[in-house]
Amino acid sequence: MTETSSSSTKAQRSPGRGGLSGLLHRHENLRGFLLMTPTLLVMGVGIIAPFFILVTMSLWTRQGFDFDTTLTMANYARTWNEPIYGALLSRSFWISGIATVATVILCYPMAYFVAFHVHRNKMMWIILMTLPFWTSYLLRVFAWKVILGYEGVINSGLMAVGLIEAPLEFLLYSQEAVIITLAHAWAAFAILPLYVSLEKIDKSLLEAATDLGDGPVARFMRITLPLSLPGVIAACFLIFIPTTGDYITPALLGGPDGAMIGNFIQLQFGPVNNWPMGATLSMVLMMWISLIALVFLFITRLAREKIA
Amino acid sequence: MSDLSYIKRPNRPLQIYAILFLVVLYLPVLFIPLFSFNDSVYVKFPLTGLTTKWYVELWSREPVWNALWNSVKVGAAVAVISTILGVIAARAITRYRLPGKNVLVTFIMMPLVIPGIIFGVALLILMSRLGVPLSLFTVTLGHLIVCLPFAVATLLPRFEGFDKSMEEASADLGENGWWTFWRVTMPMVFPGIVASLLLSFTISFDEFIMAFFLTGTDPTLPMYIWGQLRFPQEFPSILALSALILFVSFFVVFVAQYFGRRGLESEQ
Numbered sequence: 001m002t003e004t005s006s007s008s009t010k011a012q013r014s015p016g017r018g019g020l021s022g023l024l025h026r027h028e029n030l031r032g033f034l035l036m037t038p039t040l041l042v043m044g045v046g047i048i049a050p051f052f053i054l055v056t057m058s059l060w061t062r063q064g065f066d067f068d069t070t071l072t073m074a075n076y077a078r079t080w081n082e083p084i085y086g087a088l089l090s091r092s093f094w095i096s097g098i099a100t101v102a103t104v105i106l107c108y109p110m111a112y113f114v115a116f117h118v119h120r121n122k123m124m125w126i127i128l129m130t131l132p133f134w135t136s137y138l139l140r141v142f143a144w145k146v147i148l149g150y151e152g153v154i155n156s157g158l159m160a161v162g163l164i165e166a167p168l169e170f171l172l173y174s175q176e177a178v179i180i181t182l183a184h185a186w187a188a189f190a191i192l193p194l195y196v197s198l199e200k201i202d203k204s205l206l207e208a209a210t211d212l213g214d215g216p217v218a219r220f221m222r223i224t225l226p227l228s229l230p231g232v233i234a235a236c237f238l239i240f241i242p243t244t245g246d247y248i249t250p251a252l253l254g255g256p257d258g259a260m261i262g263n264f265i266q267l268q269f270g271p272v273n274n275w276p277m278g279a280t281l282s283m284v285l286m287m288w289i290s291l292i293a294l295v296f297l298f299i300t301r302l303a304r305e306k307i308a
Numbered sequence: 309m310s311d312l313s314y315i316k317r318p319n320r321p322l323q324i325y326a327i328l329f330l331v332v333l334y335l336p337v338l339f340i341p342l343f344s345f346n347d348s349v350y351v352k353f354p355l356t357g358l359t360t361k362w363y364v365e366l367w368s369r370e371p372v373w374n375a376l377w378n379s380v381k382v383g384a385a386v387a388v389i390s391t392i393l394g395v396i397a398a399r400a401i402t403r404y405r406l407p408g409k410n411v412l413v414t415f416i417m418m419p420l421v422i423p424g425i426i427f428g429v430a431l432l433i434l435m436s437r438l439g440v441p442l443s444l445f446t447v448t449l450g451h452l453i454v455c456l457p458f459a460v461a462t463l464l465p466r467f468e469g470f471d472k473s474m475e476e477a478s479a480d481l482g483e484n485g486w487w488t489f490w491r492v493t494m495p496m497v498f499p500g501i502v503a504s505l506l507l508s509f510t511i512s513f514d515e516f517i518m519a520f521f522l523t524g525t526d527p528t529l530p531m532y533i534w535g536q537l538r539f540p541q542e543f544p545s546i547l548a549l550s551a552l553i554l555f556v557s558f559f560v561v562f563v564a565q566y567f568g569r570r571g572l573e574s575e576q
Binding site for chain 1: 537
């Protein structure tokens with residue numbers, strides 16, 4: 001309402017303008033898009049152009065130190081036929097999946113606490129919970145190396161107290177180390193969406209449930225949990241997708257058993273020097289992530305319809 | 309209030325869980341400053357003695373200063389550019405009824421849900437095909453992609469909570485568009501801009517994945533640390549450096565979050 005009136009007054013103020021400026025005065029939308037242009041341009045250069053060249057290169061092959069630019073599916077065929085790639089992918093999804101589930105389950109009570117039981121200084125709690133996330137990812141992973149290392153905090157601590165004779169070797173360079181570190185490092189990505197969805201729940205629904213005779217458990221299962229599902233789903237996406245491609249954590253803490261697809265992609269652009277293969281692996285990773293995301297969405301939709 | 313008591317009643321186990329949660333969240337990072345003051349090359353218990361020698365040694369290291377300067381340059385450029393682009397985008401999204409607005413917002417937020425490594429390698433390929441040599445400029449471009457979603461996410465609520473009638477009042481009182489922006493719009497969204505600047509700077513300052521693929525010969529600070537991690541004898545100095553970075557990051561982000569959320573909470 002107000003927009004149309006203000007634009008019409010402007011049109012009256014500057015009658016008879018032609019060309020581009022006149023066009024812009026008559027069409028608000030165009031002005032909006034024009035204003036967006038710089039941002040979209042940067043995102044275009046940063047997202048769309050690289051994506052296209054990534055797709056193109058994934059169809060090339062390596063030829064000595066150069067590329068053979070004939071388009072072929074050879075790399076894709078290799079990732080499909082050679083078991084190493086499938087194994088790496090499924091391991092990456094396994095590690096990320098466990099880390100995602102663990103993070104969401106551990107963060108849910110925390111988000112619930114802040115949403116329902118904190119009444120003063122909520123903002124302080126939210127800042128406190130998400131603050132570590134903004135600091136260097138590399139340093140947080142490094143901190144876990146210090147803790148889990150062969151002579152790290154846990155081992156040397158336990159030995160100093162006399163609980164163990166020799167360092168526990170399974171702590172560092174294992175899938176468990178990667179899972180623990182990922183779950184810890186990505187907690188903020190679970191906390192925020194969970195908190196937002198819990199905070200939105202109409203408290204009178206809980207009262208109604210109680211008045212109608214639901215106990216705390218039934219109330220939680222029938223109202224709080226279903227209504228917070230969008231937050232749970234968002235948290236799962238926000239953690240699972242970026243962690244599948246992570247390579248810092250597995251590189252520092254994973255050892256041979258904990259290597260993930262991200263490490264393999266990085267190798268293709270480093271020592272192995274097979275860029276087309278690296279591009280193919282990136283594409284394959286993205287396709288699998290999209291597929292898993294779609295299946296996950298489908299299942300949660302089915303589940304929600306069942307509940308409702 | 310009293311009829312709500314069965315819901316609002318304090319929940320003791322949950323309180324204990326919350327405190328444990330915060331302890332576990334912060335504890336790992338706190339070991340870094342702890343060992344940075346330990347008088348031993350080995351990062352292990354028992355602690356052998358208090359020292360500041362790692363910090364002193366750090367002070368005289370030329371490469372650390374270079375890396376720091378590189379990171380500050382990139383961070384400042386990224387903060388300013390991504391905040392300007394964020395302001396423009398947030399303004400366009402909230403002020404105009406753009407068709408396909410949701411698609412645009414989703415597009416800007418996309419880097420949040422795509423593994424960083426994919427952006428890193430894709431930009432690396434693009435730069436090499438275009439023949440652009442890797443430098444701090446390519447790192448800046450990479451960081452822009454990472455920071456823009458955060459800048460927009462920080463600024464959007466500010467612009468959304470913004471009362472349009474204020475701008476209209478200003479226009480009715482005879483200000484032109486430019487002065488309305490500076491004297492009405494700007495002061496109202498200012499806390500969001502400060503928050504966006506600070507957050508973008510810290511994200512860029514701490515960013516590693518993009519920098520890993522896009523750095524040329526000038527390393528950023530995280531790249532320098534990564535390079536030193538191979539040498540166990542460098543561990544204490546790296547701990548000291550990390551402790552300093554953590555301290556600064558915590559401080560800057562805390563201020564940013566405080567600014568970014570304060571006004572919003574009070575308006576609601």
